[in-house]
Amino acid sequence: MRFSSGIVAVDAHAAGEPGRVIIGGVLDVPGATMFEKMQAFAARHDEIRLRMLREPRGYPAANCNLVLPPTDPRAAAGYIIMEQVEYPPMSGTNTICVATVLIETGMVPVREPVTDFLLESPAGLVAIRADVVDGKARRITFENVPSFVFALDAPVEVPGLGTVRVDVAYGGMIYAIADAAALGLRLTPDEARDLVRVGEMVKAATREQLPCAHPENPEIVGPTIALLSGPPSGPHADLRNTVVVSTGELDWDRPSTWTGALDRSPCGTGTCARMATLHARGLLPLGRDFRHEGILGTVFTGRLIRETTVGARPAVVPTIGGTAWITGFATYVLDPEDPFPAGFTVGDIWGAGTAGGATPRAVVSSD
Secondary structure: OOOEEEEEEEEEEEOOEEOEEEEEOOOOOOOOOHHHHHHHHHHHHHHHHHHHHOEOOOOOOOOEEEEEOOOOOOOOEEEEEEOOOEOOOOOHHHHHHHHHHHHHOOOOOOOOOEEEEEEEEOOEEEEEEEEEEOOEEEEEEEEOOOEEEEEEEEEEEEOOOEEEEEEEEEOOOEEEEEEOHHHOOOOOHHHHHHHHHHHHHHHHHHHHHOOEEEOOEEEEEEOOEEEEEEOOOOOOOOEEEEEEEEOOOOOOOOHHHOOEEEOOOOOHHHHHHHHHHHHHOOOOOOOOOEEEEOOOOOEEEEEEEEEEEEOOEEEEEEEEEEOEEEEEEEEEEEOOOOOOOOOEOOHHHHOHHHOOOOOOOOEOOOO
């Protein structure tokens, strides 16, 4: 065999959202923190992200994680998160997938019925509590980094939509949050194309008119992602949402190029951001379960456990509970004669803006 760059990965999904976890074949990168390691990896090895997320090994809704040695000795492992256009500081579904893979492959010591450990994300330490039965992680509950609000009911002028009222909040990523019904949407799978288009429009306009940065890490800027919120489909949930993850750049002169994919899960960091806005409005007290439904009808359960501050901003510390399932084990290789070492995109599923293999940005902050 003459294959090179063998990458060992475990494929998984959390409530429907895929989260590939690389556990071997990629060396550590320098950095005093996991955020610095993420930056170093993005600068030196971004071709791995492209190879794992683009075709033929990936697809628009794919995510990937890289398990690395932690920089904080309290953590059992560190990890960085890779998406189509950015390296997010934090992701709930990916955290649930990483924790599940570490437990079910024996990479961390496992105790039944409950296994507790810390993971180091680029956003900070994340406490994991796993309910484990017969070696299976039946449920992962993680304590997220503090979540907080930048703006509530802010008017944003969106070309083609008019004035849209938007909340901007941080739950591990910075979200632009809008009411789906006010935009004529019902949050059903058959609306997926419209949800993506509208979500991308709202996010882009909010980013232009309400730019913001994390008060303790100015390199985390946004909003980089949109959440559309509405009533639940039944009594099993408190609210329903879908999150639009960008897969390419927006060109306002070419609406057909707007590309994105819906988060298949209820979205962990989006749920944290949404809980922060509800708490700021006095609608969600500490200690109450918040059941958040996604586009597939799956549910994450969140809870606000205490108040704190981030910089000068009031903040809350949330937990999120959900389940992931391993779907496969693979070694991904690169033939030295492969004409697409960084993968490719085609406009039928990626949108016209990325047809021909245009490279997405691999940044945490942008201009």
